[in-house]
Structure formats: structure tokens, C-alpha cells
Amino acid sequence: KKIICFSPHPDDTSISAGAALSFLAQNNSVISCCGTTGHRAFIPDTNREQRIAIREEEATNEAKHIDALAHFLRLPLYDRGSVCGDDDIDIVMKYFLEQQPDIVFLPHTGDAHPT
DSSP: OEEEEEESSTTHHHHHHHHHHHHHTTTSEEEEEESSOOTTSOOTTOOHHHHHHHHHHHHHHHHHHTTOEEEEOOOGGGGGTSOOOHHHHHHHHHHHHHHOOSEEEOOOTTOSSOO
């Protein structure tokens, strides 16, 4: 089965479901899909592009530890002050239609993340 863990930020997959996904990856295809890039993260002496590259590298390495692939949507919502727009919805819908996952892990609706 294809399993996607949709995470708001680059480190959320392992924090929220790392053990379960590592177990499931033994017999399934697991993807860690990160909605945002983490460009707002505090990383001294870096610009936006460098922060994105650093956070995506972290998420890619994290995914390898649980035998998963890493995908990045780079949703533009943070560029609008954490406001989800139609373009964000379109990006997510297109991604899920292309991927056709059998199982999806999502953040709890009570999570403070705007995604």
C-alpha cells in the first residue's frame, strides 16, 4: 500500500508518527509529505533559500531513517501570514490525486498549525 504522512513542517513526520511509519515501511511504500518549507525557521546567518534547503535536507534525512521518501509541496500560505488560499488547496488536491495513496496520516484538527 502507498502511505502518505502529510506534515505541516519538516520535522513533524517523525515527531507525530515516526515509529508507526517506520514499522509500516517494512511492507509498504511510505512518503513523508511536507506542506511547508520551514523558511520562517530561526537559523542564524541564512537567507530564505538557504533555510528552505536546510529544512528540506533535514526532512529528507529524517525520511531515510524511517525508510520513507520525502516530498515537498512548498505551500505559499506562510507568505500570506498563515492564511490558506485556494492555491494551497489546489496544490494539495493535485498532489493527492497524482499520488493516489491508500492511507493518509494527517495532523489532528486541534493542532495549532494553520495547515
